Amino acid sequence: MFGFSVSLTQQPSLSKIQKMQKVGFQLIYTSLVVPSDTLPVAMTHLQQLARFSKQHDLQLVVQIIKQTKSLLPELAKLSIQALIVDESFSKDEVKELALNYRIILNASTLNIDCFQNFKGLNIEAWHDRYEQPFTGLDDTFFQQQNQLIQRENIPLGAVSNERHLYNLKQCANARKTSYKLCIRACNRVNTTRDSNDYH
Template identity: 30%
Template sequence: MFGISVYLSENNEFETTIEKAAKNNFSLIFSSLHIPEENPTNYKHLLTRLANAAMKNNMQLILDISAKSLEYLDLDIQHADQLTNLGVAGLRVDYGLSTLEIAELSTKIKVFLNASTINQPFLEALLQAGVDITQVEAFHNYYPKPHTGLDTLFFKQTNDFLHEYGLKIAAFVPGDGILRQPLFEGLPTLEKHRTCHPFLAALELESLGVDHVYIGDPALRNETTQQFAAYAKDGTIMLDCVLTEMLAPELVKQLHSTDRNRMDPARDLIRLENSRPALSHFEIQPTSKNTRPVGTITVDNVLFGRYQGEICITCKDLPVDLKSNNIGCLTKQAILLLPFIKPGQSVKLHPIIQE
């Protein structure tokens, strides 16, 4: 599942943000009660607004807390579960709580632990303390300061360890719209993702064992939001592309249709499964444009016999083939998504206007 991050400030119109996110298939919200840049005296009022917006849009609200931050809500850790009355679905706890306090809290509300600092002795101590492990998940940090994000190998090893205990895992990718103060350097979990496209980063997190991906920064560009929305809805990966001009209407119609990679995936190509049947009665003549660098969109012509009409995307540089017409290409960013297209994966080409 995908989530957004909402930060509590009086001038944040987060009701609109949450409504838009819900319409685009985001289902989770992360917020924090200990952000140094915010005024904690308004937390109770703002949290009520935030929780109401979450419930109205059927989104789960996960709140980052500490013993100190709870004081601003006139609560302590023994009564933190009262936040469920506001509509809070879970609490992320990091420091200042004992294993006994965490274990007791897990019997009342879902608890999210700092994934990067959990080790086996700590988990065993929690189990000894009577923690309800079915109510516990792991949640990595984001890292505002450049060069402080996690290393990929450590991240993967940590996730593998946590999965052995049956814990689900959450992590952050940066946004590509409005970035978070005070550094405005993105809010990723992995350092390699600091300047990475958010959707590409999200797919990589999934491949590294992450169950829930949150956007750390406050906003995404509309085009990026559409990519997340399509993937969250039915697993469709949208690929921005530029198409050759003067293509036949039947071919253009098929190129705009959602298709899927074949279940028996080729090593060198994404083969769009429905293209050949859809274009079987349409005679495709050879053209003089037959180069096939990585990311090329091709359609097989009459010289390919019964394969005529099959639309493919090259996953590597391939030699010229007179039997395949070059009819477009993916953008550089979309090419990076090709390794994440699985067998049977739904794919939708998204033609853009070149500037």
């Protein structure tokens, strides 16, 4: 499945979303990681996006952080299929969210303990985007993480942008891996995260 990103800091272009769907995209990625003073506007745009995605049978994936946890009651009213959560959420909070959503965790930081904690839950693992030099993943570590996740039969995906998309597709074909690729327009850079997160 292929997806594309829509920013909540501006009015969603519904005509562009329709064009993306016509060429085969089935998933919308968006994020509530926005400045606090723009959060009310972002929520208004998200509500519009959720209505549109439901009407047009598109999956909607929303990234949240601990600071936006207070919005969960409002999110529950929307047609959202999955939440991307970071390491600021405890394992109990992740389990609670998994009762109502597919939960997407950072594939780069998962370990055996995480799999034990989340066994039986509706979770996926996506590699995030590392935009700047020296912020990416070591190739050996990347392969080891993928093998570890695949052994647990957890759906595996990756976030990329247009210029990295071809390489990811080649990587998926070469390793016979079914990647869910989500093109992300924003330029947020992941910081290094400890593998003991999601405690």
